[in-house]
Amino acid sequence: MAEGIRDKVAIIGMGCTRFGERWDAGSEELMVEAATEAIKDAGIEKKDIQAAWFGSCFDEVNVGKSAIPLSFALKLPFLPVTRVENFCATGTEALRGAVYAVASGAYDICLALGSEKLKDTGYGGLPDFSVSLGTKNRLIFPNITAPGAFAMMATRYFAKYGLSPEEGKEVLAMISAKSHKNGAKNPKAHLRKEVTVEQILKAPMIAWPLGLFDCCGVSDGAAAAIVCRADMAKNFRSDPVFVKSMQIAISSGEEIMYNTWDGTYVESAKHCADRAYEEAGIKNPREEISMMEVHDCFSITELVTYEDLGISPRGKAANDVRDGFFNIDGTIPCQADGGLKCFGHPIGASGLRMMYEVYKQLQGNAGDRQIKDPNIGLTHNMGGFPPMNIISISIVGN
């Protein structure tokens, strides 16, 4: 009987670059910056790393395909390096590779690193992804944009739960305003300004009903983790963070091509959350989870994720938003670091950036964003569109 990975692996070091318009750095410099911080934080030397996992998505954008970019950037001594890609869940996929490799007993210490240089495309959104969708682009997704695909989830959500567009947009605006408030305090975030609900509601429309502030930024950045065998972790530091579960669930195509899905939630997120909670031994997530970093590529994504993760009841997440349940001083702070909203979304890096915040918070090292005594943190990293996606959930604790 397979027993999963609970408490077999610990995170002993992490690094994260400042995210933003990093015209001062190439992809190599970002990788070096993140890895150097992680290695120093773990108190190891580069030669202690036995294998590495590298995540990047839009590989052509000044990074390059394969595992070579990471090995070259860090001058890894002919190590086994694996390059992974799973759309916007790529960063967590790199961490999952490293964690599973240690859990398997194949290695004692591994590196996971994700990096992306999106600003170099010169385009405001994601660069042309018609090739990356394959024939599905012509069979299923004509001229849709990422904001458009998620906007349709908002429209459907408003319709199903009887929210007027004005009411719905106000709830979404509260989600973005909360993240901006947190991000303003974070020196590593890209967008560091508080914005009001009123400003958000007045912003230009990107894909109705989503306006500019309902969308995350486009940024450059890299983040990294050093993981090791759980039983070795305290040799490196007194406060390692233990991996309780790492699960991933992929759409089967049933969502869009059949009518059991109603467009107001993400089907694979439910499957992934069930498996993650089971592996971590969590019975009641609303009571047991201390903090979350979720994939807020768009405000509506964060709203339905509250429900998909079983934190808010179906159709009721708006009440929790209005009650401040997810605020930094709320019951389950969400996006304490500012989220994708303020960091932007350098695709390969985002999942590891989420874990960086959880790791710092669990260790009590989050500065003036520090949450009071968190002990279980969750990251939710999503790739793709509501009807066709990858959901990756990690739960860690101290």
Add this chain to the structure above:
Amino acid sequence: MDYKLTYDQYQQGLQKGKLLGLKCNGCDAVTFPPKSLCRECNGSDLSITEIKGFGTLRTFTVVRVPPEGFTPPYVVAMAEIDEGAWVMGNLVDINPDDADMSLIGKKVRLGSQIVKGDTYSGGDSRVVTFSLAAN
């Protein structure tokens, strides 16, 4: 493997105004657009079927910032076709500025339009569109 309905046949169908999908001989479910395995029961015993071409609009957005190469604004919608599947496409024959929540639940008729080819698509192709149908 026996491909019941090739991409090429599907495209030629659209050109002639026919919406070709696959009906499962095991469970009767209709898979549209075509896939090698039934979306309902995973069966591979499928027959070509013609979609009647009507559906109910379930959701939409008005894209104001398009991908490179497209001119905004335009409406993208999802409709549940009478045969069951959810389909995505542009809602045409409507002024995007007039799109509002009253669209949800409206009957639509399926058609198709040409999209430009990209690097690997082997030239232009047709994608599904919707227009409002008289109720």
